[in-house]
Amino acid sequence: MRNLSVGRVLRSGAVLFFGAQAALVLAHGDVTPQAVNTETLPQLGEEWRETNPYRGDAEAIRVGDSAYNQNCARCHGLEAISGGMTPDLRKLNDPAEYIDIEESDQWFMTRIRHGAVVDGRVYMPPFEGILSQEAMWAIRSYLDTRKLEE
Template structure:
């Protein structure tokens, strides 16, 4: 790698460090890896429905706990603290906790949102595991009570 390239990569990494933790309304972010602990492992292939859904689910409490922290680290800067949208990006509690809501959720986290080359939302599934993303979905569903 040429020296200049190394320097510019280092500069970019530095910029990310400085910006992380601040509210940012664009796609230039490095999502945080998430420990998914004891949650049931799901494999590579994307499921069509939230496997941790519902208070009777043995994974529910753990999914909400992990999802809370993962959401607030990776999604809140655009979608709002505690899943309450501040208007920058849609309020994710609006997605119904069913097959249709799941389909749209999976589509967006895998594809992100890109228009005219501008990244409005990064492809979060490139950074976070399926387990972490369904945990986030479960956390968001738990927040519907306060709508």
């Protein structure tokens, strides 16, 4: 897996500032994660999947589009186009960034489940326990449709 160093983030003043802002917003309860209805998708059970079981599924993409807008767009941008303060999630589909789609899926799940919290600063909140595994992979399916060159 690619070593995405926290140091790289900490060296960026812009992201540090942003992180402080994000923590503040969370403290005010302004960004309550939204429940996602995934009952139209095959249910996945307890075990975490290594790769996206819904890849290319039109219904998963539809559910994921809405779930992304409700839970991720405020930080990562509408249609996954970053304003520059957060990683551009279209890079998850950039062959130059990951060895293969499995690695990209695993990095996606690491971040969405555990977030990015450093010394109590919430750069990105963890979504495990808030979004279901089904919702997470639906978001991944939507992000598959977002390519950098578009």
